[in-house]
Amino acid sequence: MAVRTKRTNPTLVEVAKHAGVSRSTASFVLSGRTDQRISRDTWQRVEQAAKELGYRPNAYARTLSTGVSNSILLVSDYIATTSTANSMIAGILDAAMETRKSVLLAETRGNADTEHRLIADMLSRQIDAVIYASMFTRGVELPRELRDIPLILLNCWTDITRWPSAIGSVVPAETDAGRAITELALERGYSTGIAFLGDTSKSPYNDWKPLAFAKRLEGICAVLGERGLPEPELIPVGDWTVQAGFQAVDARLSAGGGLRLLICANDQLAFGAYRALNRAGLRIGRDVGVASFDNTDIAGWLEPGLTSVTLPYYEMGKQAATILTDYLAGDDGDAEPEFAKVSIPMAIVERESL
Amino acid sequence: MAVRTKRTNPTLVEVAKHAGVSRSTASFVLSGRTDQRISRDTWQRVEQAAKELGYRPNAYARTLSTGVSNSILLVSDYIATTSTANSMIAGILDAAMETRKSVLLAETRGNADTEHRLIADMLSRQIDAVIYASMFTRGVELPRELRDIPLILLNCWTDITRWPSAIGSVVPAETDAGRAITELALERGYSTGIAFLGDTSKSPYNDWKPLAFAKRLEGICAVLGERGLPEPELIPVGDWTVQAGFQAVDARLSAGGGLRLLICANDQLAFGAYRALNRAGLRIGRDVGVASFDNTDIAGWLEPGLTSVTLPYYEMGKQAATILTDYLAGDDGDAEPEFAKVSIPMAIVERESL
Numbered sequence: 001m002a003v004r005t006k007r008t009n010p011t012l013v014e015v016a017k018h019a020g021v022s023r024s025t026a027s028f029v030l031s032g033r034t035d036q037r038i039s040r041d042t043w044q045r046v047e048q049a050a051k052e053l054g055y056r057p058n059a060y061a062r063t064l065s066t067g068v069s070n071s072i073l074l075v076s077d078y079i080a081t082t083s084t085a086n087s088m089i090a091g092i093l094d095a096a097m098e099t100r101k102s103v104l105l106a107e108t109r110g111n112a113d114t115e116h117r118l119i120a121d122m123l124s125r126q127i128d129a130v131i132y133a134s135m136f137t138r139g140v141e142l143p144r145e146l147r148d149i150p151l152i153l154l155n156c157w158t159d160i161t162r163w164p165s166a167i168g169s170v171v172p173a174e175t176d177a178g179r180a181i182t183e184l185a186l187e188r189g190y191s192t193g194i195a196f197l198g199d200t201s202k203s204p205y206n207d208w209k210p211l212a213f214a215k216r217l218e219g220i221c222a223v224l225g226e227r228g229l230p231e232p233e234l235i236p237v238g239d240w241t242v243q244a245g246f247q248a249v250d251a252r253l254s255a256g257g258g259l260r261l262l263i264c265a266n267d268q269l270a271f272g273a274y275r276a277l278n279r280a281g282l283r284i285g286r287d288v289g290v291a292s293f294d295n296t297d298i299a300g301w302l303e304p305g306l307t308s309v310t311l312p313y314y315e316m317g318k319q320a321a322t323i324l325t326d327y328l329a330g331d332d333g334d335a336e337p338e339f340a341k342v343s344i345p346m347a348i349v350e351r352e353s354l
Numbered sequence: 355m356a357v358r359t360k361r362t363n364p365t366l367v368e369v370a371k372h373a374g375v376s377r378s379t380a381s382f383v384l385s386g387r388t389d390q391r392i393s394r395d396t397w398q399r400v401e402q403a404a405k406e407l408g409y410r411p412n413a414y415a416r417t418l419s420t421g422v423s424n425s426i427l428l429v430s431d432y433i434a435t436t437s438t439a440n441s442m443i444a445g446i447l448d449a450a451m452e453t454r455k456s457v458l459l460a461e462t463r464g465n466a467d468t469e470h471r472l473i474a475d476m477l478s479r480q481i482d483a484v485i486y487a488s489m490f491t492r493g494v495e496l497p498r499e500l501r502d503i504p505l506i507l508l509n510c511w512t513d514i515t516r517w518p519s520a521i522g523s524v525v526p527a528e529t530d531a532g533r534a535i536t537e538l539a540l541e542r543g544y545s546t547g548i549a550f551l552g553d554t555s556k557s558p559y560n561d562w563k564p565l566a567f568a569k570r571l572e573g574i575c576a577v578l579g580e581r582g583l584p585e586p587e588l589i590p591v592g593d594w595t596v597q598a599g600f601q602a603v604d605a606r607l608s609a610g611g612g613l614r615l616l617i618c619a620n621d622q623l624a625f626g627a628y629r630a631l632n633r634a635g636l637r638i639g640r641d642v643g644v645a646s647f648d649n650t651d652i653a654g655w656l657e658p659g660l661t662s663v664t665l666p667y668y669e670m671g672k673q674a675a676t677i678l679t680d681y682l683a684g685d686d687g688d689a690e691p692e693f694a695k696v697s698i699p700m701a702i703v704e705r706e707s708l
Contacts, residue, residue: 048605054502083437093461103459125456148408242655282649301596
């Protein structure tokens, strides 16, 4: 059993008393002011007293006088608790640490009431700016509480003309990625029997419309069109899971041949596709090429290794936080800086499936 | 391009001026004080002015007067950014929301210098308490900065006699889980050829010693001992990955038969074990039973479905935050409450592999 006492942060007056100096002298020393004549001995006595009592300079008091809290609020739907998008947080924390901002976390699970309540509560704690993030790329309706606080959109966007406080958005460059993976496949000799697996009308969460599929398809079609090749066959799925991938590809293979390249909308679908291709006796990376998006751990676990396009979550988080902290550090209150619209490149990790 | 202005939170004086009342009257109204005689008309004018100007009551000012910030700091090594342990955050956020605490996030990546710096910085912002969390269960050395702030250990422990400010620890009940999975396997008729896959001398991160394997083994041995059965064969691995699981089981099968039940230390190892068993023509769940720990998505993706023991991360996070907020809400400053030592049960999710 441990003996415990509630923490009491000593006051400035207590430090002053302990050091045998006036409150204002203690204050000058502990705030590092050098415009006052204070003897070296006094200075040391105050510092020693602060150390002995465990005094912590009070950032809250500074906030009241400066109006700057050095805190950023991260509002997200699920990114802290989903296994892929959470890397955005690592990027945000790294950028925040560089500029000594603290990060507060609010997760709404897509519930509008929760969102209003959490944000109102958080804003009452004084924060300098907000990162509004989504677990997958989609359009969002911002809550009214964020109307007049500097705001950056992470992995989402909205009609910014209605949101003058929005200073930028950071999303993955999905269309470019669709282009790049198609170009790589063509280089590897896959120019016929091209299919894109993952067309779904079903929304995975809360009726949100993820836009990754449409944007990737745009890139794929652009490259095929430039080469005079037909658009890809679209293989629909129930959702983006291993089971759905297996069923869709299994059914497609039963319906007849001609499949030479399968671009999968995520690694889970590719996992299911592998199973169906294996069952049909087709050699992956030889009879049929497979490529995918997300580059999760799965891609490295499969045999043969799955060529997959990285979702640059860490970089997205870091960029968003950096744009925000740069903005907060700047003195452009009267200027009208451009809305920063940033697309982060998605690298392809090449393995043996293509 | 959006027109933006830096947010300026209106001051109390501005609200008072807008309402045509004195600063102190505005203050009384907005702090909800009912011990002053203020006319209903004045009350409404102030509230209207606050609304029009977008005035937010200042939690920082309240902190200065009450000494309570209603903020909790979550210090972790990697839990915000690893794909499994991050569910602890969902539990923490849910418990924090119930009591209207805000959660600040600091991630140290196991670097002691980063940890000292981040914590010192965070503590200067006034927080009421700290959750100190690890991505996997291990003993930790707490940084000295946390000496005198209420603290709960999440998924880790330390010598609490040296940490009087620690009020509790929350860990998964690994030994019980080892017992339970062994009892289930015996019920299913697997009583010979029992092996435990995952013995490793190599530490996965920063020389940390994860203790899950030893504690699970303790539970397994206890049940086997009670039934008069021999201890399990230990199959060593390089690390807890799919590839290591495949190699270890492949080598073990080449060395000879007799394997009837494989308990894997995590789902990735089980994934690799499946591959080796398939290659050897052994039917999983018939010729050889397989069970595992973690119950990640993988368990549901494999064929046959993998019986796996859940790591109750959400519940662990929620319990830790609840113990902390209960402590903060209590008025036991002079009492000496027991150190709360909580083990969260680990449920078995039964599928077809056992």
